[in-house]
Amino acid sequence: MAHAPENHPAVIDRRALIGGAAAGATLALLPRSARAIAAAKRVTAPAGIFVGEGQVGNVSTPVWSFRGIRYATAERFRAPRPYATPGKHRDATAFGPVCPQTGNAYAPQSEDCLYLNVWTANPEPRAKLPVMLYIHGGAYSGGSVTDPLNDGATLAGRGDVVVVTVNHRLNAFGYLYLARLDPRFPDSGNAGQLDLICALRWVRDNIAAFGGDPGRIMLFGQSGGGAKIATLTGMPAATGLFHRAATMSGQQVTAQGPLHATERTRAFLDAVGVKPGALQPLLDMPAERLVEGLHARDPVMAGAVSFAPVLDMTWLVRHPFWPDANPIGRSIPIILGNTHDETRGFIAPETTKTLTWDTLPDRLAPELRIDVLPEWVVGEYRTQFPDWSSSDVFYAASTAGRSWRGQVIEAEERARAGAPAWVYQVDFTSRTDPRRGAFHTIDIPLVFGTLGATGSQAGTGPDARAASDAMQDSFVAFARTGDPNHAGLPAWPRYDLATRATMVFDANSRVENDPRRWQRELFARIPYIQPGT
Template identity: 30%
Template sequence: MRNNRRDFLQKVGLGTAGLAASPAESGEKSISEADDEQYLHIGDDIAVADTAYGKIRGYQLNGVYTFLGVPYGADTSGKNRFMPPQKPAKWEGIKDTIWWGNTAPQIMDNRYANVHYSFADHWNYDDVSEDCLKLNVWTTGIADGKKRPVLVWLHGGGFTNGNGIEQDGYHGENLAKKGEIVFVSINHRLGPIGFTDLSGVGGEKYASSGNVSQLDILASLEWVRDNIHNFGGDPANVTIMGQSGGGAKVTCTMSMPGAKGLVHKGVALSGSMLVANDQEYSRKLGQYVVEAAGLSPSEVDKLQDIPWREYIDIANKALDRMRKEFPQPGFRGGFGPVADGVHVPKGEFFSNLTDHTAEMPLMICTTFHEWGATRTNPKLDNAGEAEIIEAMKQRFGEKAGEVYRAYAANFPGKKPAEIMTLAASNRASAVACGNAKAKQKAPVYMAWFGWEPNLYNGRMRAFHCIDICFWFANTDRMYTHTGGGKRSRVLAEKMSDSLLSFMRSGNPNVGNLPSWPEFTAEKGEVMVFNDVSEIQNDPDREARKALS
């Protein structure tokens, strides 16, 4: 009988690798006996949900229904490149959505070259393709009539890199389960594919080309509006949240007229923006792209046929020329949102006291040592004042000494390397964003994350990205940022509670943290997150004066 079973399984394609002893032969528990210990469930009738385009099937893990790589837009290649996102085609039957969608086109060369960054950030990248308009959903209920708050995560990487699950800390399972919310993360077009403004050379056909990445984000939010009730979510309570470049996407998306009714709250971590690229600049860059491709204005359509990797190289050559001929201060310029006055407003965001943004609460957070340079450099970490001031000249020029002394006076007792990282990670842009938003009706809440992990001999500090996993209750999952364990988990419990409260009501106050006041330009109230969290009033205001 055993030989016949083996022959049958080999015929249907399982081979001997698929053979296993029966429960009776192995002494293992039967499926029914072990069922209460099983935490992954996947099968024909498990985790099936409706969307406007067809049914999808995911899986259930730890009590959370999980759907990965769900289409919210059509393939953006070919004739769809530089065009506003199109609806995905409907499908027959049930689409399996159990793996991440494609990463948007970006340069992947040497992405893992630095072993320390690869270890600490544990980058996750899958196939790269222009068919990248996909999203992921975590929820504890399917079409159960409940109205759970919805969080839409916008990944970091500036406007050129990243994807919706590039770090394990982005995972939505824990927060969805803890807070009875629906967690959504998305991929969207990036860099030259998402922000080449060809409206100056290509005319009306390319009128929206400079902002198609931002239009992708709106398309994902429209998908949420139209479909999230099938996942137990409330389309009338949507919070968008992002970090670094994702934080800038948050403030830009909130400000777009098309976001009215789609976005209700925002959370910007370690990044924000108040002004998009001037269209005169973006159109000049678009002209340079056409010239770098060796095309005339009448041949703009040919840019849609160039393989995406080759196109990015062409566009970056144009950007090099642009930076030489029209340099922009700081991080301005490049391929990013365009103030076209249609999709993205001209002027400063949040400056209208009565538009849709005035009703949107905003939470802003930065970290103490965003751009710390000492993780793998013990010599720099132990350097003296003179050596640190010399190193700071790369960023602050001849003002390095003045900036150093201002921060040293503001933060007595800090070693020189810590003064350098505090200065380099200054909160000026976050405070400027808070000041602008505070003029409107809806409240602003400011946070500053100072918790430091005991990793790399203490040199990691409160670095760029570390706070994400605390907000999402993922500190054990993202152990390469935190070390894992109780200490990080205690703070994560408080921060994730606060985020969930903000999602529900627009107010982050919870009982396990000090009373968190609204931010005002006068006092600069900020929640300082650490093992012991506390409210301070603009604690680095005097130091920042040296940066002007």
Template identity: 50%
Template sequence: MTTRRDVLGGIVAAPLILPKHVRARNADPIATTQYGRVRGVNEAGLLVFRGVRYGADTSTRRFARALRPSPWTELVEADRFGLAAPQTKSAEPTSEDCLFLNIWTPGVDHGRRPVMVYLHGGAHSHGSGSDPVTDGGNLARRGDVVVVTLNHRLAALGYAYLARLGGPAESGNVGNLDIVLALQWVRDNIAGFGGDPSRVMIFGQSGGGAKAVTLMAMPEARPLFHSAATMSGQHVTAAGPNHATERARAWMARAGASDVAALRSLAVERLVEAMAMTDPIEGKGEISFTSTLDHHILPRHPFYPDAPQGAARIPLIVGNTHDETGYWLAGTLKRGDTNWDNLAERLKREVVKDVDAAWLVDSYRALYPQRSPGQILLAASTAARSWPGHLIQAEERAKIGAPTWMYQLDLPSPDAGGVLGAFHTLDIGLVFSNTHLSAARTGDGPAARSAANAMSDAFIRLARTGNPNGGDLPDWPVFDLRTRATMIFDRAIRVENDPRGAERRLLAVAPYIKPGG
């Protein structure tokens, strides 16, 4: 069976080589950037540029703001993805020289098309812009838009806050500054790829969605994009500087560095190995590095104590999936061994709201008397872990009158007979119109294709006009605190007011505390 590792490894290991007559027939495109010319490939009439450099090698700039690339004089082939950022458990080759982006465009014709820049998920520690599910070809064709994906520094190399340990003041957010550099590249160069620099949308899923809303709280980033969407990116608060410093100090010790100078001189493999350590604050999982409230690059939390007024002009889609935690609970749900005796203990391990697990079980049994223990585990863990951040984002935006549209994906994955529900990540393949890929896990039946058409078209319209409404989509009202109108993407696409309102009110007794802060 061909795996994602096989696909990506093949792409990175060797450039795409086509017979001369095929290359001549396809008329591979050449575009000019402010740094030099690049040649992409023509794929069934769509022009694709992979591995276009937007920043210089970061190995000499560890923990510091990246530099722009040096100009080149020779024509550079842009026919394969650049290397991913160093990370644990990587599925593809990595390097500190990782600042590359990828472009899918209908033409290098100065067509002034909307530009959709996708920020990949994987928290702030994993992933890349070369995931096959985020291939921008179908989205670009469908909407006559330019799609961009990118790599940036991750984990400790992108978010270790070393300012109080003798490192650069910006160190806790250089991964986000890489994205800013990429958006500056888009502003300065995308017209040569058929894009409109005055209509740039950023969107991302999970960690990518979290980065999108964090950029809305960064004054340096805000002028570089004009609309945004966060898909299951529940960032309300960034990491605080005290906890971020504690994590950086622990990671430095695990790597065997006595100071930041020593940290800069260590082999990157040693730094990555140390990133696998258990988080010193949460006592579980890998050490957590994320955007940091540094009172400098990021002067405030994304949604605390409110939504940033400076981003009120930016239209925003806030989305979540109905059964987010099915992604993490897959093994348990597939085994089907959750019962009334072990449900409370299992639920306790999954929620971040500080409520009594036995009370939560009793409350959910009263709300949904026909549901099984496994179904309640899925519903209650989602509502007390992954859903609250999305609600807070929409609520705080509504309070300042910022244009915000909320969606919920209810269409379940066919995996395991549907027992996992509409889990975390399921909306990626739909928005990118890549339901034909098995890795999308959506299936490719009529319901999935219909949801994909509706979701991708809504995102395209947001990029083009600043409003997702239009086409065959039911009228999608702006989110407000009175009606809480939410677009439901399911077999029947519809708007519901305050979906799962009883669950929301039940869990309103306790505040949401984002893990990793």
């Protein structure tokens, strides 16, 4: 007997009936909000009829999730093609696969990874809720929105936004620049960015059916996600597809140059045994072999081969924030944020236990990612902060020189151009490992409200809820109006060069003018180019 296709309406209806029968005995024990969402939910959109399922976003508001919606297909190293099945039922109850990458943190992995997810408390076109679309971190090589910290149910469960999260191609699949070696792949160096643009077009055309307002789409993203957003603000093809943006510890001042990108491509090709003049084996080999090639040594900087958007003069025709804030993105209001102790997130405290004042300069030098005399940096910090330990100086200097510097440049270039921007700093610290302070990624659970999710170090106490409420309310207000101010927070001025007003998010959030001024001025003496570009 032939089986019906997975998305056949009969299969979906049978699943709903079976699920309903199995759950019927326990429904009476659930709170009313959970009972209200027990049934499957159908949403009819231009791209298809999507069948999602209920989640409890918080104690009072039911949320429907639509996960694993394919928005595009793509051949290897080529631009994506939009995907739609008008009038056809499509199951949307499980995440799609993530892009192949090193490690096994996320599974399943597949080259066929162009899927997005939607959470909404009001899947009706008349709702017209602002849309918050999240782009995950992991630089340009790893990560996924299937991480529990990125679950959109709690944020959408507030009832005042629709949340979308997007997976796209990464590392060699999304950013290996082949255009100078083979004219068949003109889009290869920015394929991952084109995936995001394709997803944004899908959202523009379909999100109203889920209760979203296609005229109020806000991008937000952490680390690599923020960098991708900064790049999108300077890509003509993305113009008009989003209306506000927030970057969380993620900047892209300069894009990767095409010559450096080609050097990296040659190093990658050598690692997988492919000659630059004969790329067919690169198209034929399994995805797993490409992942193995990611361990190739980067010819420009230390470590494994680096990937980033490429200044290919087709999709990206100038740098995002050099020599100034890209004019095509200046009309988009932006929130720019960083955590106070960024590098405590990716340089483990254990590795600094043996630091001494004698060994600190050599240990610090590669972490600064700029060409500066490390002995001078250490000496300046010791004079300014005589009570600090060598470990304190290591993390503060590496954060200021490597991780915070790009955000400062972006904020100041927007201020010079008169473009609207608001700046924040997260001072809320880890509640499970105090040594890590306000480390890189701690703001993810604060914004999503996933305080108790696997991987969160925010804790679930009143202080964490206060910091989370402050960030969530600011981001939601920004999605709604293009201004992050709201009644529960002190007035948050736009960033300008006169005061450099900065919202400091913590258990008790506040505004400070030009926090860490001394560190900002110290590193402003040194020319800065985005690491890897």
